[in-house]
Amino acid sequence: MEYKYNLAKLQYDKEKLEELIARQSRRVGQVFPKKLETQFWITNLDRARDNINQYVWIGVLTYFILTLLMIPGDYWIIEKAYFSHDFVRCLAGLVNGALCLGLLYVFAHYKKLNHYFPHASMVLVFWAVISMSWLTMTVYTPALKHQAMMIICMIYILGYILTGVKPAHMLMTGLMAAMVTMMMLFSLYVKFDAMVMGRVLIGSCVLGFVISKMLCARERMIFLSMLRADISEKIHRIHTTELLHLSQHDELTKISNRRTFDEMLDTCYEQAKRDESALSILFIDVDHFKNYNDFYGHQKGDDVISSIAKTVKNAIRHMDFVARYGGEEFVVLLPETDAHGAYAVASNIYKAIDRLEIPHAKSTVSSHVTISLGITVFRGEELSKEDLLSIADQALYRAKQLGRNQIYYQSIRSAQVA
Structure with missing residues (x-):
């Protein structure tokens, strides 16, 4: 404003x-x-x-x-x-x-x-x-x-x-x-x-x-x-800045969008390979969000997405990056973070969402809104960015498959063996 x-x-x-x-x-x-x-x-x-x-x-x-x-x-x-x-x-x-x-x-x-x-x-x-x-x-x-x-x-x-x-x-x-x-x-x-x-x-x-x-x-x-x-010139600069902001951020949640995430992933991926440091990726999905939308309406659904985005942003560290990946999915990049650190950040996010206690009458796992989280850690393996995201997505899928409302860690080695 x-x-x-x-x-x-x-x-x-x-x-x-x-x-x-x-x-x-x-x-x-x-x-x-x-x-x-x-x-x-x-x-x-x-x-x-x-x-x-x-x-x-x-x-x-x-x-x-x-x-x-x-x-x-x-x-x-x-x-x-x-x-x-x-x-x-x-x-x-x-x-x-x-x-x-x-x-x-x-x-x-x-x-x-x-x-x-x-x-x-x-x-x-x-x-x-x-x-x-x-x-x-x-x-x-x-x-x-x-x-x-x-x-x-x-x-x-x-x-x-x-x-x-x-x-x-x-x-x-x-x-x-x-x-x-x-x-x-x-x-x-x-x-x-x-x-x-x-x-x-x-x-x-x-x-x-x-x-x-x-x-x-x-x-x-x-x-x-x-x-x-x-x-x-000042007016033009404001317009340019605002257009840049809109192109880089999701309009509903005000956090970064998919396009900005792709750019940030490129940077973090190359840095992890160059420095031989760990890069953790965290996928988040709102459990039974379609049921929530159908029961409470899309306006309430938008409010939930906005609240979760704000909560996730406040729960991560200043060095981390969060973006709306699409729909009810969010993704967090954790530079220079191993599996233990990633799990700690994921736990903070999970607990912060749980403390919101947003009522969800149509959820099969809880009486309030919950999330599922999937984690993977990249350590410079011979792996493309697309495959890295696919493994992180598999971790999220596995968390949902095991009953939702939980955190699941998927290592790159076990995913490659499978």
Whole structure:
């Protein structure tokens, strides 16, 4: 019953996800419930950290190439009158950018710092905007000031894309950085075009926000699709497990069926031959079960079969194997068990069934349900599995022939002589 409950819960979760996917595609209001929203942003941050860790060396190579391109370019662009002043600021800007990216990698890479990654990301973006604005706007070469606009725009966009921080949080960080930058430039009497600078700061911040929102919408759909695929896989696994269970077990008694017994016999038979160990086989038959069915009805008969199967399973050892062989017959495999051990297990089963005291008015041997048991022991003789089962069946037949309600042991040697 547990698998049915799990299956129903998974089906319900999948239906809710289908609804969320439909709503997400229409973009109607707040799409995710609070718990799922939290899970999404945790996943998004993990993805951002993984990307930084995975592509760190590509980033290093890209930044190195960018540095090689910018330094000679700045060298030729900077006016000679301001060369020392402007070139030092260009180099400081490159070092500052490298340090910011390096710190971002540190917080993404080390597990002890992972928890602070989103906060560190916002602080680094805040610092990068302010510091790079000051470094680039305090140069004297006009061409470098124009270049500063592009650098500031790149910082904002990279801050939104690389960090995985919520767009609203990064928007507030960017706007605060823009305000502080403008106030700093005014307070330091830096010569700049306030209108252009304001447009660059605010425009870059808003542009990064829009791009981030678009990317998040796509990530949300991917996230929901992955959850749906995961649930579908779990549902499929439950179905597969249940089908496997049904194919290996008897539906009425819930113990192994004939097919599984055949597979287990192959294994135990080969192991007994290889290890030269004893393998005992125990056949069980319910006495006068047809009479019981005819008198009490098939429903009561099924109840008896189920009770006996459960009792036999509880009476054997953990290393033993029981299966329903067919009808009212059961078979037990006893690995590494000689005749004395097999008889002891058979006695336990016999007594356990006897203690049930299930009334049987049509039995000729007792007033309650009884069983007959046949035992044989395989010790690696030159004997096929079919012949081994036949000898065990002969032992059961002999127990029934002698009056039922008893245990009979049939050795392989005496059966071969006969």
